[in-house]
Structure formats: C-alpha cells, structure tokens
Amino acid sequence: MTQISSINPFTGEILKKFTSPSEQEIETALANGDAAFDTWKKTSFEFRSGLMKKAGQRLRDQKEKYARLISLEMGKVIKESRSEIEKCAWVCDYYADQAESFLADLRIDLPDGAKAKVKHQPLGMVLAVMPWNFPFWQVFRFAAPTLMAGNVGILKHASNVPQCALAIEEVFTSAGFPKGVFQSLLIDSKATTKLISDSRIKAVTLTGSEKAGASVASEAGKNIKKSLLELGGSDPFIVLNDADVNLAATTAVKSRMINFGQSCIAAKRFIIEAGVYDQFLESFTKELAKLKKGDPMDEEADFACMARGDLAMELYEQVKKSVDLGAKLLLGGKKPAKDSPFFEPTILTEIPKNAPAYSEEMFGPVALIFKVENEQEAVLLANDSEFGLGGSLWTRNLEKGEKLAEQIETGAVFINSMTASNPHLPFGGVKKSGYGRELSRNGILEFVNSKTVFLG
Incomplete structure (x- = not known):
C-alpha cells in the first residue's frame, strides 16, 4: 500500500492524504462488482434511468462543492469547473x-423471408482509466452510457485527483445505485495492469497519453x-481567406486556452491562409x-496554473527546443x-519541421501559428501529424468547407466553430489519437454484445 x-497545485498545499487499497480490498471491490452485475443487468431501463436522473440532479444540487474540488485538485478556474459539472449532469x-431506444432490438428481414434480430446485451465489469484534466467529465461520459447499458464500472483515476475520484x-x-455498480479504486499502474488481466474485468x-494507451491496449489485447x-491530439484550426477572421481569432483564443490549454481537443495548430495571416495574428x-490570470477560485480569472509543476517544465522544454531549432517566439515562453x-x-x-x-x-x-499559401496546403499541413482527434475549419463557403472537411484526417471537423464534445455527437479519434467512439449512440454500443438471434 502507498500514500496518495x-x-x-496553485498553492502547493497538501489537502488530504489517502492510502491505496490492499490486495484484499481490491479483491473485495471486484467481487462486489461481479455480484452487482448479476443483478444490475436484469434491471429495467426505467429503473436505471430513474437512478441516472438522480445522479444528474445530485450533480446540480452539489455543483459548487464538486466544482471547488476540481479547482482545488487540478487548478482549473472555478467558472470552468462549474461548467464541467453542468456538462456531466447533461450527459x-x-x-x-x-439508452432504451439506442439499445432496442434491431429487426432484420432476410431476402428468403426468414427473420432475425440483433440484441444488445451488457458485457459485465468495465474498467475506466481516466485523466486529471477534466476529472469529472471524462468519467461521466464513460459512466453514463456504460451503466445505462447494464454494465458496472470500476474507475482508476489519475493519482493527482483522488478526491474527485471518490x-x-x-x-x-x-x-441510489446499488453497491458495486460504480466503484473508485485509488490504485497505481501496476495494480491497474493486474486488474485488466482479471477475468471479471470484461473491457x-x-x-x-499515448504511452498509457499503448500499455493498457497491450494488456487488454494480451x-x-x-x-x-482516447489519446492525445494536435488539432488543426484552419482559417481561410474568406473566413470571418475576427470571429475566428476570438474563438481560436477560447479553443486554445480552455482548461489552460490542457485539453486533448483544444486547438493547437493554427493554420492560416496567407491573405488573412497578419490580420488573424x-x-x-x-x-x-x-x-486575466488569477487564483482558481477567483470568479474573474480566465486562467490560473497548470495541474503540476513537472507538466509546466515539460512544456517549457518543448518550447525552448523549438526556438533553438528556429521557431520564432512571439509571446511568453519564459x-x-x-x-x-x-x-x-x-x-x-x-x-520548422524538425521542431517539437x-x-x-x-x-x-x-x-x-502557421502560414500557408492556399487551402490545399492547409489540408496537407493539417494531415501532417500523427494525431487525428478533432479540427476546426473557418470559411464563409460552407460547400467548400464540407469538401475540405472530408479531406482532413480526424475524428471530427467543426466548421465555423470550435471543436467540442457533446453527448449528441460521436467522439473519438484516428491515428495515434486512439480508436473507438464515446458519446451519442456509438458510445453506448462500444461495451455491449451485439448478439444475432436467427428466428428459424
């Protein structure tokens, strides 16, 4: 057992200390989850829906409490933390x-007159390994569809947000969710690997990060x-000559600075057509x-600090090396x-291409910020990345925008809007940004058995 x-991060104050669970406590959690699944999978959608609605209401009723917890543990400004809690209630x-309509039986009429159906049944206990940057939202966008499908969940959260996990x-x-349907375990990566190999964990x-994703995927595959x-992103934000440049620039700042830039789908690479480059910049x-910089609890603050000191230093090293290799530092970078x-x-x-x-x-x-000569060069630069999570494209010509969006290698492209997750829209990436989809109908289908029943 270790101390967590x-x-x-803003003050350096130790808020609380926790002891990681013993092997016996982990075993108890697994047993409780396994037992809970046997009962939970048989409950009606109406029953599950009533409890999930209560969870959403609990989030609204205790919004200030949970929002303050987010800001205290990872440094997000309080107004963003409140929005995060509201979004969790929404999902x-x-x-x-x-959920019930998403998982309704799919009837199939075969050409020879025979009939079949596809039933969607829960898998069992699903393990979620989640990050610190949106400590509530990342979990709820997993938990809401997973539990509504009849599965049960175990959370291994990032080590720097233990209070959020609990x-x-x-x-x-x-x-009112029954015991064992959702559990948080304050465990390390070694214990997580062992958990994945347990037969009671089904998915x-x-x-x-890419490194964490490769490790978990490897163990799951084994x-x-x-x-x-859902891994990293280096989302392109393309502004063409015919765009509303001032609106694009205002949105670009919001998209880059949300969560103080610590977001997988934050706009990171601003690809600007030459005709509007100077105006945009x-x-x-x-x-x-x-x-405005300030304390995370300051109602007027737009940003505060990064989640940890080592993350700030890693970012600085990327900036410094890029400048050493020829990039121009226009602002900040100390x-x-x-x-x-x-x-x-x-x-x-x-x-330059060789810069981090x-x-x-x-x-x-x-x-x-990159300058390109034309829209095709913009698409080529957008695709010249190992990542493919999201992207934003700005043009007044929507027909052209749709054609270009088809060419951009990402899980989503938002035209004349910043990239954002939304319960109604499938969310996920390609290339090294990961695989699979969360949210929408696609998300709830990830962890079910789509079973064919042939009616002879």
Whole structure:
C-alpha cells in the first residue's frame, strides 16, 4: 500500500492524504462488482434511468462543492469547473432518456423471408482509466452510457485527483445505485495492469497519453478484451481567406486556452491562409492579452496554473527546443520556476519541421501559428501529424468547407466553430489519437454484445 496525496497545485498545499487499497480490498471491490452485475443487468431501463436522473440532479444540487474540488485538485478556474459539472449532469440526463431506444432490438428481414434480430446485451465489469484534466467529465461520459447499458464500472483515476475520484463514486451511491455498480479504486499502474488481466474485468477504456494507451491496449489485447482509447491530439484550426477572421481569432483564443490549454481537443495548430495571416495574428494576440490570470477560485480569472509543476517544465522544454531549432517566439515562453505550475500563454510562429512544436502535442497554453499559401496546403499541413482527434475549419463557403472537411484526417471537423464534445455527437479519434467512439449512440454500443438471434 502507498500514500496518495491530494495537492492544490496553485498553492502547493497538501489537502488530504489517502492510502491505496490492499490486495484484499481490491479483491473485495471486484467481487462486489461481479455480484452487482448479476443483478444490475436484469434491471429495467426505467429503473436505471430513474437512478441516472438522480445522479444528474445530485450533480446540480452539489455543483459548487464538486466544482471547488476540481479547482482545488487540478487548478482549473472555478467558472470552468462549474461548467464541467453542468456538462456531466447533461450527459446523465441524455443517456437516461436515450439508452432504451439506442439499445432496442434491431429487426432484420432476410431476402428468403426468414427473420432475425440483433440484441444488445451488457458485457459485465468495465474498467475506466481516466485523466486529471477534466476529472469529472471524462468519467461521466464513460459512466453514463456504460451503466445505462447494464454494465458496472470500476474507475482508476489519475493519482493527482483522488478526491474527485471518490466524489464521483459518492454521486452514484447517493443517487441510489446499488453497491458495486460504480466503484473508485485509488490504485497505481501496476495494480491497474493486474486488474485488466482479471477475468471479471470484461473491457477497458482509457483517456490519456499515448504511452498509457499503448500499455493498457497491450494488456487488454494480451487478455483478448475489448479496449477503447482516447489519446492525445494536435488539432488543426484552419482559417481561410474568406473566413470571418475576427470571429475566428476570438474563438481560436477560447479553443486554445480552455482548461489552460490542457485539453486533448483544444486547438493547437493554427493554420492560416496567407491573405488573412497578419490580420488573424494581430487579432489573436490582442485577444490573448485580454485574458486575466488569477487564483482558481477567483470568479474573474480566465486562467490560473497548470495541474503540476513537472507538466509546466515539460512544456517549457518543448518550447525552448523549438526556438533553438528556429521557431520564432512571439509571446511568453519564459522558463517556470523550479516545481512551479505557472506558465505564461505563449505564441510560436515560423515553426520548422524538425521542431517539437511541429509534431508533438503541446499540452498547455502554447499556440502554434502557421502560414500557408492556399487551402490545399492547409489540408496537407493539417494531415501532417500523427494525431487525428478533432479540427476546426473557418470559411464563409460552407460547400467548400464540407469538401475540405472530408479531406482532413480526424475524428471530427467543426466548421465555423470550435471543436467540442457533446453527448449528441460521436467522439473519438484516428491515428495515434486512439480508436473507438464515446458519446451519442456509438458510445453506448462500444461495451455491449451485439448478439444475432436467427428466428428459424
């Protein structure tokens, strides 16, 4: 057993300490989850829906409590934390209302007159390995469809948000979900690997880094288990000559700076057609300078700090190496103090191909701005990435926008809007951004057995 500390990154204060569960406690959790599934899978959609609605209401009723917990543990400004809790309540209601229709039997009439149907049945206990950047939302977008499908869930959350992990379990238990249907375990990566190999775990989903995704997928594959991965992103934000440039620039700042840039689907590479490049850069820089730094609990603050000091230093090293290789530093980029999570909003331009800023994910408030001569060059640059999560494309010509969107190698393209997750829309990536889909009908179908029944 090890000690796990909940630390406020803004102040460095240790908020609470926890002891990781013993092997016996982990075994008890597995046994409870396995027993719960035997009963839970037989419950009606009406019963599950009622509890999920209560979970959504619990989130709304305790919004301030949970929002403060997010801000305290990972440094998100309080207004963004409140929005995160509201979004979690939204996804609870969405699946409470839609799960039954999404999982209704699919009837098939064969050409010879025979009939069949496809039934969607739960798999069992699903393990979720989740990150710290949206500590409630990432979990609820997994949990709401997974539990509504009749599965049960076990959460292994990021080690720096243990209070959030336990609070999420509290949401479900206080809403009346039976014991074992949703559990949080404060375990490390070694214990997680062991968990994946346990026969009672039927599938695993991970949101996180490429390294973590490769490890979890490898273990799941070794044990012949379904896995879903939502990994990094280096989303392109393309602005063409015929775009509303000022609106695009204002949206670009919001898209880059949401969650202080610590978001997989934050816009990271701004690809601007030459005719509007100077206008965009001026407007973007001006809007970025308007943002206010402050304490995470400051109602007026637009940003506070990164989630940990080591993350700030990693980001700085990427910026420094890129500048050393020829990138132009237009704003920010100063080295953070030792162990400090504070980082200045930064803009890099004229980025060479061999620089980290060209090919790596910049997980923090660093904007990478590229100039291209035409729309086809913009698409080529957008696709010149190992990632493919989301993207944004700005043009007044929607017909052209749709044709270009088809050419961009990502899981989603938002035309004249910032990329955002939404319960109604499938969410996920291609290439090294992962595989599988969350949200919408696609998301609830990831962890069910689509069983064919032939009616002879």
